C-alpha cells in the first residue's frame with residue numbers, strides 16, 4: 043500500500059499511508075477510535091476505493107486510481123468482530139461457504155483441513171447455536187481460512203469476547219495464522235493486544251502513521267509523546283534542555299540531540315514510565331528525593347504515589363515497583379531512574395497540549411488514550 047489517501051465526503055480520514063507487509067507476517071494497525079484503522083483495512087480489502095495511491099499484493103497491482111480489483115478477486119480472508127455464522131448452515135457448510143465453486147471432493151478436504159486447524163473437526167455436523175462463543179469464533183476463523191487466502195484481515199476480532207475468552211481465542215488465532223504462514227493485518231485499539239499479536243505495529247493518529255516498528259521498539263523507543271502515552275500510564279514532567287542535558291524536577295537526565303543541543307535552553311518534556319523508578323531507602327548526597335503518599339498492592343507490582351517538592355503543591359508521580367522495600371507511608375526516598383523508561387521530547391512536538399497539567403504543579407501522570 044503506497045501513499046494512500048482516502049476519506050468520506052470531502053474529509054480525509056486516511057492520509058498518505060504507506061505499508062509493506064512481508065509474507066507470513068502479522069501487522070497490527072493500532073490507534074485511538076476514529077484514527078482511520080478500519081478505513082485502511084477496508085481499502086486493503088477493496089471495500090473502499092482510495093482517492094489516491096496504489097495497492098499491490100504479491101507483485102500484482104490491485105488498486106491504482108480508478109482501476110481496482112473487486113474484493114472477491116483479491117483472495118483475502120476476513121474476520122470481523124460481528125463474525126456472524128449462518129444459523130441455518132452446519133459448521134461444515136459455513137466453512138465451505140466461500141469455496142462452493144471448487145470440486146466437491148476438494149471442498150470437503152479443504153473444510154476438513156480448516157476445521158482441523160482450529161480444533162473443531164468433531165463439530166462439523168452441528169449448527170452454530172449449539173456452540174459456545176469461543177467455538178463459534180474458531181469456526182469463523184476456519185471459514186476465513188478455508189479458501190486459502192493470501193492475506194487475512196481482522197478488525198477487532200476479539201472485542202466481543204469477555205476478557206478470559208479473549209486471551210484464549212487470540213492466542214489460538216495467533217497460533218493458527220503462524221502455523222499456516224498466513225500474512226495478516228489486524229485492527230485493534232488495545233496496545234497490549236497489538237504487542238501480543240504483531241510482528242509489526244503501525245501506530246496511527248488522525249489518519250496518519252505516527253510510528254511503525256516491532257512491539258519492543260514502539261514501547262522502548264517511542265517516536266513522540268503520543269506514542270509514549272499510547273502504551274500505558276506515563277509520568278510527564280517539564281524540562282529544560284541545553285547541550286544534550288535535560289534539567290528536570292528529578293535532576294539532570296541525558297537528552298537526545300533533537301530535544302535540544304543548541305546553546306539556548308529549550309523547553310522539553312520528560313516522560314517516565316512507572317516501571318523506570320528505583321526507590322532508594324537511604325538517599326545519597328544531592329540525589330533527587332520524593333515523599334511516599336500512597337502504596338497500593340496490585341499483584342505483580344506495587345503502585346507507589348510519590349510527591350516531589352516542586353512548586354507550591356508538589357508534583358505527583360506514579361511508580362510501579364516489583365520488589366517493594368519495606369518503606370512506611372510518608373517516608374522520604376531517593377529516586378533513581380532506569381534510562382530505558384525515560385524519554386525526553388522537545389516541548390513543541392505533537393501532543394504538546396496534553397503535556398500541560400490540569401492544575402499547576404499537580405498530577406502529571408497521564409493515562410493511555412484508549
Ligand SMILES: Nc1ncnc2c1ncn2[C@@H]1O[C@H](COP(=O)(O)OP(=O)(O)OP(=O)(O)O)[C@@H](O)[C@H]1O
Pocket residue numbers: 050055073074075076077078079080081082231
Ligand atoms: N462510511 C463512513 N461515512 C462517513 N464517515 C465515516 C465512515 N466510516 C468512517 N467514517 C469516519 O472516518 C473516521 C475514521 O473512521 P475509522 O472507522 O476508519 O476509524 P477507526 O480508527 O477504525 O475507529 P474505530 O476503532 O472507532 O472503528 C472517523 O471519524 C469516522 O467517523
